[in-house]
Amino acid sequence: MAVDVTIRYFASLRDRAGINDEQVRTGAADLAALYAERDGSLGLGWPREHLRVSVNGAFADWARVPAAGDEIVFIPPVSGG
Amino acid sequence: MAVDVTIRYFASLRDRAGINDEQVRTGAADLAALYAERDGSLGLGWPREHLRVSVNGAFADWARVPAAGDEIVFIPPVSGG
C-alpha cells in the first residue's frame, strides 16, 4: 500500500538531489528500498552503507516500513565539531 | 665549617615555628641534619619523610650540604588547585 512521506536532503546529498525536500508517494517495503528508489530517480550516488536514516527526528533502522506522514532524512557522514 | 643560611617557613610549618624566616649559622652536614636541628629548636613536629626541601627556589636532595647564603625551605605537602 502506498503512503505519502516527506523526504529532506542535507549537505552534499542536497546538492546531488538538487532539492531541499520532496513529498513522495511510495510503496517501498522499507527505508532501504525507499533510498534505492530515490537514488534511482535523483542520482544521489552514495552507497547506502555509508548513510544512516532518520524518521521523525530519530535515527531508525533501514528495515523500518515507511508510514503515512513520516519525515524521512538520509544522513550522510556528519562533520560537526 | 659553619655557614650562614636563611630558612623560610610556610603554612602549618610557619604556625609551628612561630616565625616567617630566620637566619641561622649551622654546621649541619646536610639538609636532613639541618631539619633535625631546627625541629629540635622550634618543635616543627613533622616527620622529615613527609616533607620535601628546596634550596634557592628549586627542589633539592636532603643529602645536599648547606652553603653560605642558601635560602632553604622545608616544604610540607602542598594543597593547591
Add this chain to the structure above:
Amino acid sequence: MSVAMAIKPSLDAGPGRRLPAGSGFALSEVVIDPAALRAAMADPCAGAFITFEGWVRNHHDGRAVAGLRYESYAALANNEGTAILAEAMARFDLLAVHCVHRVGELAVGELAVWVGVSACHRDGAFDACRFVIDEVKARVPVWKYEHYVEGDGGWLHPGPGQGCCAPALPKPG
C-alpha cells in the same frame, strides 16, 4: 532552512532522562559567548569546571581555509545532542553538562562548538567532556562546508573510522 528552530535548547532527553538545571544541548545561529555559558554554570558545590572549544582553523588537510558553513538537521541534532548529555550524566559523576554547536557561516578563529562540564571533583569530568565532544562529532547531524582560500569549497563527510575528512563524492558528470 533547517535551523529555524535551532536555538531553542532541547532539555528533555526522553523518558526518565531529564537533564539537571544548567544542562542542555542547543544549536546557535549567532556567535557563541563562552563567558555567558560559563557564568550560567556557576555552582557553589562545584570544584571543577572543564570546557572544550572547537575553533575554526585556517588550514585543513594541507589546504588554506577561509571559513566554513555548518548546516544541521535540527530536530535530530537536538534529540541526539540531548541524549548524549543524558548519557554523560549517567556515566560520570557530574553536576551539569552543556553543549552548544554553531550553525551558519563562520570565520577562521570563530567558536564552532562549546562543551562545559561541572563536577565536585575533576575525576571523571575530563572523561565526560571528552565523551561529549567525541559523541557529538560522531552522532549529531551537523555538516561542514569548507571555503578554501583558493575559491573552491566542499562538504566534509568523514569516512568510517577516519579521524579526518574524506572529500565529498565527485558530482556525476
Add this chain to the structure above:
Amino acid sequence: MSVAMAIKPSLDAGPGRRLPAGSGFALSEVVIDPAALRAAMADPCAGAFITFEGWVRNHHDGRAVAGLRYESYAALANNEGTAILAEAMARFDLLAVHCVHRVGELAVGELAVWVGVSACHRDGAFDACRFVIDEVKARVPVWKYEHYVEGDGGWLHPGPGQGCCAPALPKPG
C-alpha cells in the same frame, strides 16, 4: 609575604625549555579573568581549546566551607609551574599551554586555578590539560587554609597517595 613577586609570569623553564608565546605560569593576587586568558590564547591554527578551572567549593570532607586562603612560596612555585608547562609541551602535541593560580583570600565560587591548552587537534590536548592540573596539585608549593562556617580553620596537607586532604598535625600542647 612570599607572593610579592607572584604575578610576574615565569616564562623561562630552564635551559632549552623556553615556552611558546601565549604560554606561561603565574601566581595571581587578584581575581583571575578567564575571558582575558582565553582571548590571549586565540590562534588561527588552533582547532581545539580546553580549559580546566578549579573553583572554591562550599564544602569539604563533610564540613561547610566559608572561604579559603592560598599561600605560596613564589620562587619555587614559578620554577615548578613553568617546568610542568614545558613538560606538557614536550609530551603532547600542543600550540600553547598556560596556567594561573590564585593566592590570597578567596570566597566560595571564586576561581582558584585556571589551565588553558590550545592545539591543532583535540587528541592529546585533553591529556595535556589533565597532566598540568595533576602536576600542579602535586608539585607546586601552594597551600590551602580553609575557613569553616563554624568559625575554625586549618591548613590542608594531603598525605602521600591521598586523593583528599589530611588535617594539619595538632598543635603540640
